[in-house]
Amino acid sequence: MQSTAINMEKIRKMPILIALLLSGFIGMFSETALNVALSVLMDALNITPTTAQWLTTAYLLTLGILVPISGLLLQRFTTRQLFIASLSFSIIGTALAAASPSFEFLLIARVVQAMGTALLLPLLFNTILVLIPAEKRGAAMGMIGLVIMVAPATGPTIAGLLIENLSWHWIFWLPLPFLVIALIFGMVYMQNITEVTKPAIDWFSILLSTVGFGGVVFGFSSAGEAQGWSNPKVLIAIAIGVVSLVLFVWRQLTMKQPLMDLRAFKYPMFVVGLLMIFICMMVILAAMLILPLYLQNGQNYSAFKAGLMLLPGGLINGLMSPLMGRLFDKFGPKWLVIPGLAIVAVSLWFFADINPASSVVFTIVLHSSLMIGVSMVFMPAQTNGINQLPLELYPHGTAIMNTLQQVAGAVGTALAISIMTAGSKSYLESVENPQDPVHLIPAFTQGVQHAFIFATALTIVGLVIAFFLKRVNVRHPQEGAMH
Template sequence: MPILISLLLSGFIGMFSETALNVALSDLMNVLQITPSTAQWLTTAYLLTLGILVPISGLLLQWFTTRQLFVAALIFSILGTFLAAISPNFEFLLTARVVQAMGTSLLLPLMFNTILVIIPAEKRGAAMGMIGLVIMVAPAIGPTIAGLLIESLSWHWIFWLSLPFLVIALLFGIVYMQNVTEVTKPKIDVLSIILSSLGFGGIVFGFSSAGEAEGWGSPKVIFSIIVGVVALLLFVIRQNTMKKPMINLRAFKYPMFVVGVAMVFICMMVILSSMLILPMYLQQGQGYTAFKAGLLLLPGGLINGLMSPIMGRLFDKYGPKWLVIPGLVIVAVTLWFFSSINAASTVAFIIVLHSALMIGVSMIFMPAQTNGINQLPMELYPDGTAIMNTLQQVAGAIGTALAVSIMTAGSKNYLKGVDNPADPANLLPAFTQGVQNAFIFGLIMSVVGLILAFFIRRVIVQHKAQAPMH
């Protein structure tokens, strides 16, 4: 339990600061005198750092003890948060975000891997449900608390608020954290690290740039994605020919792991694109303040967090199929309703739909993820968690970029069909059309997930959990 508390507390703050800043972006644009595409880099740089470092986490888990990695992760998080809290300008804040992301990129795989090793398989759903509680509630309350802090204090306080919790988690970890994995110190292959960084980094960078002001046709976007795809192909070939690969891709030989990865990927694309588009629509389309927009999204986030442990227990009892399929049906129906959102949509309508979306997501995410990793043999746990966590970051970047570009294209198409595109009266309907199109994209993704869900089977785990090593 103390190991779990220190991991969950630090994970919570890591996820909180990731989304809290999204609400502060419009405020930061005014204060720091930057454009929206420049401000977007505060999120993009964070995702990019995770995309580059998380794949290496499987290797780090074999080179350093659990304690060493936990302490290092928290020192990076504390340093990054402190630097962000005292940031005088944009460049300083961007650097602080990268340092913060270095801490999170060590912490997330460590959290998953530790739980997989110390918790027996038949209780694993409940433990992963607790992680779900942290991973989903933190981003949900992030915008609300950030909105309140921005209205009454300043954006710096988003980071000042996080700092004491990180220090408590570090002290807790120093006292209670135990080593749960063996240090085998495999040979480090520099070429694999370079190819992985270029591959995941290139794809995240390319899609993020397309989602900003660049557009899909820009040479920078096309070049980044091509470099990313080529580097990834070379990385896969290299991993499959090495005796001791950096990430063991044999994990993909297990069919339920592949289905689990696909489910998590689709889920992250849907949830992150919706969580970006919906607050944007509430603020720009409905004219709400950051705080009010955050408050409207709070019930759904809290419901999702509370549902995660319940879904974990149901998963332990009944397996994934009876959760994942109904979950995807709920998500698809909700997104279909969201695709008709307009200026006449009431607050109650938005809260109910958002809450239903979050219930659906909680039924898919954790059961599919746990079931997938359960099929892996124990020695592939670090690789399995590294693959899952890396693809979550990539899915987040791709999902948000596609949603923003679909939204922009929808708005432009609407304005092409009106007599006077410059007339302000046409701007709101054009924006609404773009938002509706972005939700239709989410609907299509959830239908693809639903088809995949019919292939999911419950995994029976043969091996036992380990006791922590001192």
């Protein structure tokens, strides 16, 4: 083990972090840029909103299937191998998407893109945990937050601009050269920072994990379709997913070398952090999907104007991240997370009153407040949770957190879409002539308001859990030397 400690001194941290953060930025940009384009894609590819949602869902589904095995991949392959594989998938997927002639082709491209992101995210978090000592980790995670939050923030605005002046294909052509640059940069500077232990592969665990997480994500995502929750496909997929997950958990607990080490759940602050992230992710992704839809279809703004209105909030969130990281290092999580969740809840509560007459200022101020609140919760809860884990559980802890983030995203968007659909439907059932186009926007508005009420309720649950947060005192500050 001593050799790793000596090598740690020789590792050039900065180039490794730049390569990972640049790739992460482009990956996250692609993930949200498409949200603003959904309305345009529906017309261009002649698809319904439910079908269009699959472009986001398939992405999340792929992440939900691949991220759980990332703990195993981090132990079987070198940092360099994983980085090159991740960027190769991202480049191929982005190129295919840019050249897509049809919906089916674009869907396959999104899956390939997601394979790249699924390898990159755990690699990024694990690298930070290995390279950065615990007492400086808040600030480092803040930098990740800056990158990971500014990308989704600028995504919709740039996408809106590209759609108005060029075509939706340019959402994919634009990031392609940056991905190639990141790959070349990484090939020159990326070093191996973890030991390759080559644990045995348990194929049955991989199968259970794939069917389990895949079934749950697929089931919830299908709930946004026309038949909603009464669709047998939805209930069967969720049931199969849950049964597989129960078997997966049982198998992991009884194995010597589990695929995903669930001993991480013995650490209470890790569990509290996980619940915070889960709720936060559900709320963010639900709001990120519904708000652009409403701005374009309920208030008739262009894709570019909708993206522009969401830009200040996203930028504020990104810029707040490093500050929150430093405050976390100084004061711990509680004094950030509780006020943060209170701000999120109040912002969502006001959003539940959005209507066609709501002003641009109303939307920008509320969205910015929502994003400030989220920046106070996300990184502190995540870093505090991971800090409580012993070194050998880092790859598993990050795999668990990243997996549940994807599941939360799929569940959040699915519930939001189905609540929105149900709200619109109940409005149309209450009027005399539901066929009259005059009722369409009021019905859509009621659906969107119901979705925001649901998000508010979720945040209040998170706020109650936040009172159990305690600061973790890390007992292994000398990561490099000990490893």
